Amino acid sequence: MSEKTVNMNVRVAGLDLRNPVMTASGTFGYGEEFSEYVDLTRLGAYITKGLCLHPRTGNPTPRIVETPGGMLNAIGLQNVGIDAFIEKKLPFIRSVDTPCIVNFFGETPEEYAEMAARLDALPEVAALEMNISCPNVRQGGIIFGTDPDCAGSIVKACRAATKKPLFVKLSPNVTDIVAMAKACEDAGADALSLINTLIGMAIDLNKRKPILANVTGGLSGPAVKPVALRMVWLVAKSVKVPVIGIGGIMNATDALEFLLAGASAIQVGTASFINPGAAQKIVEDMEAWMLAQGETDIRNLIGALKV
Amino acid sequence: MEFNSTILSNVEMSPNYWRIRLTAPAAFAAATPGQFVMVRVGGSIDPLLRRPFAVYDVGSTTKADGTTTVHFEMLYKVVGKGTTLLSRLHGGDSVDILGPLGQGFVFGDDDEEKLLVGGGIGLAPLYLLARELVKRNSPVRLFAGGRSRNDLLCLDEFERLGVDCHTATEDGSHGATGFVTVALNQHLDALAGKKATLYACGPDPMLRAVAKIAADRALPCQVSLEAAMACGVGACLGCVTPGKNHSAHTPDYRCVCAEGPVFESSELKWGASA
Ligand SMILES: Cc1cc2nc3c(=O)[nH]c(=O)nc-3n(C[C@H](O)[C@H](O)[C@H](O)COP(=O)(O)OP(=O)(O)OC[C@H]3O[C@@H](n4cnc5c(N)ncnc54)[C@H](O)[C@@H]3O)c2cc1C
Ligand SMILES: Cc1cc2nc3c(=O)[nH]c(=O)nc-3n(C[C@H](O)[C@H](O)[C@H](O)COP(=O)(O)O)c2cc1C
Ligand code: FES
Numbered sequence: 001m002s003e004k005t006v007n008m009n010v011r012v013a014g015l016d017l018r019n020p021v022m023t024a025s026g027t028f029g030y031g032e033e034f035s036e037y038v039d040l041t042r043l044g045a046y047i048t049k050g051l052c053l054h055p056r057t058g059n060p061t062p063r064i065v066e067t068p069g070g071m072l073n074a075i076g077l078q079n080v081g082i083d084a085f086i087e088k089k090l091p092f093i094r095s096v097d098t099p100c101i102v103n104f105f106g107e108t109p110e111e112y113a114e115m116a117a118r119l120d121a122l123p124e125v126a127a128l129e130m131n132i133s134c135p136n137v138r139q140g141g142i143i144f145g146t147d148p149d150c151a152g153s154i155v156k157a158c159r160a161a162t163k164k165p166l167f168v169k170l171s172p173n174v175t176d177i178v179a180m181a182k183a184c185e186d187a188g189a190d191a192l193s194l195i196n197t198l199i200g201m202a203i204d205l206n207k208r209k210p211i212l213a214n215v216t217g218g219l220s221g222p223a224v225k226p227v228a229l230r231m232v233w234l235v236a237k238s239v240k241v242p243v244i245g246i247g248g249i250m251n252a253t254d255a256l257e258f259l260l261a262g263a264s265a266i267q268v269g270t271a272s273f274i275n276p277g278a279a280q281k282i283v284e285d286m287e288a289w290m291l292a293q294g295e296t297d298i299r300n301l302i303g304a305l306k307v
Numbered sequence: 308m309e310f311n312s313t314i315l316s317n318v319e320m321s322p323n324y325w326r327i328r329l330t331a332p333a334a335f336a337a338a339t340p341g342q343f344v345m346v347r348v349g350g351s352i353d354p355l356l357r358r359p360f361a362v363y364d365v366g367s368t369t370k371a372d373g374t375t376t377v378h379f380e381m382l383y384k385v386v387g388k389g390t391t392l393l394s395r396l397h398g399g400d401s402v403d404i405l406g407p408l409g410q411g412f413v414f415g416d417d418d419e420e421k422l423l424v425g426g427g428i429g430l431a432p433l434y435l436l437a438r439e440l441v442k443r444n445s446p447v448r449l450f451a452g453g454r455s456r457n458d459l460l461c462l463d464e465f466e467r468l469g470v471d472c473h474t475a476t477e478d479g480s481h482g483a484t485g486f487v488t489v490a491l492n493q494h495l496d497a498l499a500g501k502k503a504t505l506y507a508c509g510p511d512p513m514l515r516a517v518a519k520i521a522a523d524r525a526l527p528c529q530v531s532l533e534a535a536m537a538c539g540v541g542a543c544l545g546c547v548t549p550g551k552n553h554s555a556h557t558p559d560y561r562c563v564c565a566e567g568p569v570f571e572s573s574e575l576k577w578g579a580s581a
Contacts, residue, residue, distance in 0.1 A: 029542035033565075037309060037540075049544075057558030062535050064545035069352045071537060075544050078560065222352045250352070273356060273538040274347065276309060276405065 006290040007297040008283070010044070012242045012265050013165040013190035015099055015127055017044035020298060021255065021283045024246050024269035025050055025103035025129060025169070026075065027220075028279075030089040031096060037276035042283055044265060045099040048089070050131050052105055053115060055081035060213040065202045070223030070248070071270060072200055074214035077105065082118055090124050099126030101167065112144075112154045116161035127164055130155065132184075133171025133196035145171040145196075148183035159188030167244065169193040172224075172231055181235040192235060193244040193267065195228045221270040222248040229261050236262025236303060250278070252285030262303040308334060312404045314396055315378055321457045323385050324428070325394050326363075329404065331377045338362050338379065340436035341411025341531055341569040345539040346381075347403040348389045348396075358389040359536050359564075361432035361508075362407060363461075382431040382460055408539050409568050412436050412506055412529055417443045419502040423470075424450045424491060424517050426509025427458045432531050433508060434461060441468045448473065448494065452487030452513065456480040488516045495524060504528070507572075518572035528572040534563040541565030549576040 008019035022045040028034055030048045040046060058078025065072050080088065085102075093100045102125050106112035112130065119125050132154065133145035144150050155168055168184040170177065172195040181192050197218025202211040210216075228247025236243040245263030249255050250271045258266045271278035290298065315328040345357035360381045369375045385394050396402065411432075415421075421440045423433045430451060440447045448471045453459050455478045462472050473490040474482030483490055495503070507517040508531035521528030534546040541562050548567070550559035553576045561567065561575070 027538075027543065029540075033538075033540050033542040049542075055558065057555070058544065058547070058560065061547060063547070064535050064537050064543070066354060066356050069355060071356060073537070073543070073545060078544050078547070078558075221355055270355075270537075273543060275403075276538070276540060 006287055006295065007299070008287060008290075010265055010299060010302075012244065013127065013167065015045070015165055017099065017265065019044045019283050019286070020259065020263075020265035021279055021286070022047055022101070022244070022265060022267045023272060023279050024267035025131065026073075027269040027272050030085075030092065031100065032089070032092045034272065034276050038280045040096045040098050042280045043098055044283075045101050045126065047101045047103050047129055047267065048093075049079055050077050050103045050105055051079050051082055051085055051115070052077070052107070053082055053111055055079065055084065062211060062213055063217075065211045065217070067200070067202055067219065068223065070219050070221030072202055072212060072217035072219055073197065074212045074217035076214065082115065086122070090122065093124045100124060101127045101129050103129040103131050103169070105131040106154075109154045109157050113157040113161045116158035116166070120162035120164055125164065127167060127190075128158070128162055129167040129169055129193055130158055131169050131196070133169055133173070145180070146174050148179045151180060152183040152187040155184050155187035155189055165190045167191040167193050169196055170235075171196050172227060173199050177231045178234055178238045181239050185239045185241050189241060191242045191244055191264075192239065193246055194235060195224070195231055195247045198224055198227060220248070222250055224248045225254060229257060232258055232263050233261040233305070249282070250274075252282050252289055255282050255286055256289060256301060259298070259301040260303070260305040262305070264302050308332065309403065309405045310335075311401050314398050314400045314402065316398050317394070317396055319394070320382075321460060324457070324460055325383050325385065326380060327383065327393070328378055328380045329402070331365075331379050331404070333375070333377050335379060335407065336365055336367060336377050338365050338407035338435075339411040340439050341432050342407035342409050343432070343568060344379075344381070344404050344406030345408065345536070346393070347405075348392045354389045354392070356537055357405060357539065358393075359533075359539060361531070363431050363434055364438075365435065382428060384428040405539055409564055410566060412531075412569050414440065414443060414445075415504050415527065416502070417445050419445070419504060420498065421445045421447045422450065422491065422494070422503055422505050423447065424452075424487060424505060424507040424509070424513070426452045426487065426513040427454070428460070429507075429509030429513070429531070430460050431508070433506065434464060436506060437465055437468055437470050441470065447471075450475075450487045450491045450494075452476070452509070454478060486513070486516070488513070488520060491517070492520060495520070495526075502526075507531070514572075515577055518575070518577055521572055529569050530572045530575070531569045532563050532567055534568075536564050539564045550574060551576050
């Protein structure tokens with residue numbers, strides 16, 4: 001073992017994280033599903049499946065389809081609802097010594113604010129991540145996530161309802177991501193997570209039908225990485241709050257590129273489906289890269305892109 | 308568990324149907340009939356997702372020096388990108404495996420007849436089941452169906468277990484002409500109300516037909532389902548299937564990878580067409 005150590009700690013929106021690697025909402029269940037494959041205490045934080053007030057059915061099937069270098073999903077935000085979350089999922093979360101960030105959404109501004117207030121009351125929840133960007137549900141996120149005024153007003157409502165760090169997760173399906181980012185920052189967001197999935201579709205030629213029952217779905221995986229990198233880079237230089245980079249991160253190289261582009265932390269999504277231990281492996285390989293480069297502090301990389 | 312596995316053999320046993328034997332860690336010997344694995348084919352991002360396959364058989368070999376190694380087998384049909392790539396791999400190549408996963412078959416009362424119904428590649432999870440049931444001294448029968456004789460896989464191996472095999476093919480090239488459910492119904496008539504449990508795996512129309520037969524005759528029936536999967540561990544909710552109480556107002560989705568792939572047919576909603 002080398003004597004040398006590197007600092008991997010980062011501070012994001014008031015949270016001290018042992019490293020900048022988190023798992024992305026909807027790709028890591030409630031943490032427990034992966035506990036056999038990942039030492040959760042090696043991660044910076046983990047983010048749970050999008051949660052709302054009442055249990056939610058989600059979309060009909062098929063809900064997923066693979067595409068070159070990626071996948072489309074139209075899960076439709078199926079989740080157990082906050083009561084079942086508190087009863088069934090919190091005990092496990094309480095037992096893990098790693099910050100748990102709860103991703104949530106609502107169908108109305110009031111529901112968003114009520115969710116923020118209810119999550120604020122749970123000591124096990126380290127921070128909140130607002131999903132204003134789910135592309136799958138017609139009445140859901142998309143309305144809020146594509147209009148800066150709309151997004152600003154729900155962020156403001158949630159801000160008033162919680163003292164915990166409030167992350168806002170942005171949709172890439174907009175013409176001006178920087179305007180969205182600024183609106184959310186102005187409304188009181190402590191950090192911005194981006195990107196959520198890109199809307200797409202897949203067709204079965206022989207059946208002459210869309211493959212997904214929902215017709216369209218959200219694209220994730222390596223295919224979206226270049227789009228995500230650009231958006232993270234644009235947003236990071238336009239706002240003061242930290243940016244959390246998401247989109248097609250499969251390995252430590254991808255993760256480090258996002259830090260260079262300006263992300264203070266990153267989230268691993270689809271990669272966990274292919275390799276359930278991906279997030280932990282990324283932490284280990286980032287450390288190894290730092291050592292090999294003679295780099296002592298991960299924070300030196302954040303925004304260090306030479307343009 | 309997740310492990311890197313070495314291919315011991317990979318052969319085409321019937322046109323488009325392959326049989327692959329792979330090394331596994333000792334703990335894999337605990338795999339139960341009906342469980343499956345997620346296979347990462349190729350190390351690149353295309354294909355991106357793992358592919359699910361049933362465990363056909365599990366075994367171990369003890370070498371002269373006393374060490375024991377575990378291996379397992381899968382049967383697969385070449386249908387697309389992933390299975391084509393898999394068929395191009397040779398002994399000595401390696402693949403990454405996640406599993407065994409999911410909830411397998413429940414054995415039930417050992418004295419009653421066990422009627423296994425398999426269509427085409429759906430025979431894959433039934434062999435390990437047949438082996439276990441035979442070990443428990445249950446009377447076991449197999450009803451195997453396919454489009455032609457080429458779709459009837461490994462019948463000799465079922466026969467070697469002492470399983471009575473009834474076959475049906477749509478083109479009449481093996482056994483009765485038509486669907487295997489005809490022979491199943493005839494046998495159930497002959498049983499004249501004696502207790503029996505049905506186990507089925509195969510194409511959706513066959514599963515529906517078997518589930519209906521079971522419901523009409525009030526017989527317990529377990530079916531093994533297929534669904535598009537991403538994670539295989541209950542995290543993505545991509546693989547769900549409607550449960551018996553499902554409606555727009557009373558959501559009742561079951562997760563095929565974690566709660567299944569084997570379900571009591573009476574627990575599922577068969578109304579909605581596939
Ligand atoms: C629990 C379970 C057990 C299975 N056991 C076997 C088995 O023992 N032998 C066997 O030959 N096949 C089995 N299948 C089906 C097998 O997973 C698919 O045939 C395979 O994934 C096709 O991959 P491909 O890349 O060749 O096809 P492509 O059509 O190129 O695949 C594209 C995508 O669709 C998915 N997909 C395609 N067909 C199916 C299918 N029928 N079910 C689920 N996903 C599908 C693939 O996984 C992939 O993500 C099983 C499926 C499940 C869910
Ligand atoms: C199956 C699936 C479910 C998802 N569910 C959610 C969700 O509930 N809430 C959310 O904010 N994002 C959700 N996402 C988006 C991811 O968190 C992430 O932003 C996106 O997948 C891009 O990252 P990736 O390419 O690393 O997967 C989901 C993604 C996938 C693939
Ligand atoms: S495949 Fe992900 S939940 Fe079943």
